[in-house]
Amino acid sequence: MEPDAIVVGTGPNGLAAAVTLGRAGLKVALYEARETIGGGLRTESLFDPEIEHDLCSAVHPMAVASPFFRRFDLASRGVTMLSTPVSYAHPLKDGRAGLAYRDLEATCEHLGPDGERWRRLMQPLLEHSQELVDFILSGQRSLPRSLSVPALLASRMLVHGTALAPRHFSTEEARSLLTGVAAHAVGRLPSLASGAVAVLLGHLAHAGGWPVPESGSARIADALAADIVACGGTFHTNHHVTRLEELPRAKTVLLDVSPKAFARIAADRLPLRYRRALARFRYGPAAAKVDFLVSEPIPWANPAVGQAATVHLGGTQAEMYRAETAAAAGIRPEEPFVLLVDPAAADPGRARAGRRPVWAYAHVPNGDAVDPAATVTACIERYAPGFTDTVIHRRGISGAKYEAYNPNYVGGDIGGGAMTLWQSLMRPVPRFDPYRTPLHGVYLCAASTPPGPSVHGMSGHLAALSALRREFGVRTAPDIGPR
Structure with missing residues (x-):
């Protein structure tokens, strides 16, 4: 059965987008290049099997404060913030x-x-x-x-x-x-x-x-993934997407990728003017x-x-x-x-x-x-x-x-783009809907879109709401709280 929506990349924004789409009743398929999901929320043992390190993000004030996570309610899903x-x-x-x-x-x-x-x-x-x-x-x-x-x-x-x-x-x-x-x-x-x-x-x-999740940042990714699976979503790991054409047919595709990666994945399908605007994006x-x-x-x-x-x-x-x-x-x-x-x-x-x-x-x-x-x-x-x-x-x-x-960290930039005042507001390119791209049904949802970096889930959530409005006629935000 073909999915209604596809999400490429399973960082916090990709997961938040999938939660939002799944709660709206869509069948969602997620594609991840690495063996494990999470992007900046991965936690692994590096030197000692009993000691785990957060591979990127570890401290999460925004996971307590953001509108997405306030409604998602991590505490009710077994994630303890210390x-x-x-x-x-x-x-x-x-x-x-x-x-x-x-x-x-x-x-x-x-x-x-x-x-x-x-x-x-x-x-x-x-x-x-x-x-x-x-x-x-x-x-x-x-x-x-x-x-x-x-x-x-x-x-x-x-x-x-x-x-x-x-x-x-x-x-x-x-x-x-x-x-x-x-x-x-x-x-x-x-x-x-x-x-x-x-x-x-x-x-x-x-x-x-400024809390840390008990046992590591991966617990946040696990909670998001559990909600996605409960709504019928599926994960495809070890699948590096190199071209949009290789994805199954779906009404909408949300990309939790950098502007640099999007220009590569979309290849020559993007209008020249938009490609040039992406090329001007600063890291x-x-x-x-x-x-x-x-x-x-x-x-x-x-x-x-x-x-x-x-x-x-x-x-x-x-x-x-x-x-x-x-x-x-x-x-x-x-x-x-x-x-x-x-x-x-x-x-x-x-x-x-x-x-x-x-x-x-x-x-x-x-x-x-x-x-x-x-x-x-x-x-x-x-x-x-x-x-x-x-x-x-x-x-x-x-x-x-x-x-x-993580290819989203272009040149080591973990914020998904330079945080100038202009680029904070107009990332990745100046558009009224920054998540929508010139390609029909294709949206961006990474930290390179507003409101920018940190584990708040809002870039993915807002991109998903945009896709729901334009592609499915859904104008009311779905309930993402605990069932």
């Missing part, structure tokens, strides 16, 4: 550290003279958190019900995403604490896009926190990742840093500005920004006696082919003297090799 008292930390080289506690008041108290400024930044965002998240994670193609939330966002972007940012806080703890979040935009600092990222992720540290700096198996908790110079599962290693605000801007310009920084995850800080079950998983990645120029293991290890050692002595095994993956792991 948080630490400190959502994220930012150590400095003199032993001080910025700490973003889940409790806003504790954070303000920790920041001393900047505490009141931090409260004035975060409190209004927390009061409008759901509206803010829903606005940022929308398709950005319709007016919001109220202009108060966009105004709240814009006012903070103008302060924290421009040259005004260094003047807002008086202490390096507060400046670096927020700048480390802005660096999740993986691009030039400061910028309006990074200001939006700082506002979104920064306030969530005091709302739902951002790369993530160069190192997986570690260590013998004990990280020996941070400031022990309070160990209360966080996520740690930003980038030095001062000025140092992060230089490093991120250099990487965006194609220059490899001597001391790159490093994002470290210690999942066992939130989920002790991830560790065993004398064995503990840790991973970290550095921001480097797109396509960088240098093994990052030595650089990242030295960076951690600067803030945690003695860390090197705890390393049992390590594995480095350059930015260039990250694309081999």
